[in-house]
Amino acid sequence: MNQKTIFITIALILLLAFGMATLIYRNHQASLQDSSMGQTRELAERQGAPVKGPSEAKVTIVEFFDPACETCRDFYPFLKQLMDRYPGKVNVMMRFAPLHTGSDQVVKMLEAARLQDKFWPALEILFDNQDQWIVGHTSQPMRALNILYSLDIDQQKLASDMNSPAVAGIIQQDVQDAQALGVRATPEFFVNGRPMPSFGYQQLSQLVDEAVAVEY
16 A cells, blocks of 8 residues: 555545544534523423413414513514414413513413413403503503403402412512523513524514424
C-alpha cells in the first residue's frame, strides 16, 4: 500500500468518524429538545382545565389569559377560526394568568362557573362586556359578578364555589405554572408545548399549521 493510498484511507476514516460524531451530536441535541418540549408541555397543559373542541384532538393550543386583557378578547375569535380550519384536529385549553389588578377575583368566578359547565358562556359574556367591568385597566369584580348573574346559573353556588379552597388551589397552580413557563404578559400561547417565537396572529397560525402537519 503506497503513501497516497494510506493518506486517502486515513482521510476517509476521519471523514466517516466526523460524520458519525456529527450525527450523534445532532441526535443528542434533538433528544434534549424533545425532552425540554415534553417538560414544557407538562407545565402548559393542566388536567381539568377548560377545553373547547374535541378531546381526541392531537393539537392543543394552550392560552394563559386574563379576562381583563383586551388582546385576549381580540384573539378569542381567532382561536375559533383555527379550530374551524382543522375540524376535529385542534382544541383550545384556557389557563388563568390574572395579571390585572382585581382579576384574581374574576378568574375565580370563571372557575366557579366551570363547575356548573358554564365556563365558556361566562368567558364570552365577560369578553363581550369587558368595557362594563374594567375601569382604567383595573378589574371591578362586583361588576363582573353582576354580569355573570345574567346567565342561567346558580348564583348561590357560584358565590360559594369561587371562595372555596379548591378553586383557590387551581388558580394558584395556573399562576405557578405560568411563572415557571416565563409568562409575563397575556395572552401567551403554547401549541403542543411549543411557545410562539414572537407574538402575533400569523405566528400562532404557523405553529398550529406545523403541529397539525406533524401529528396528522
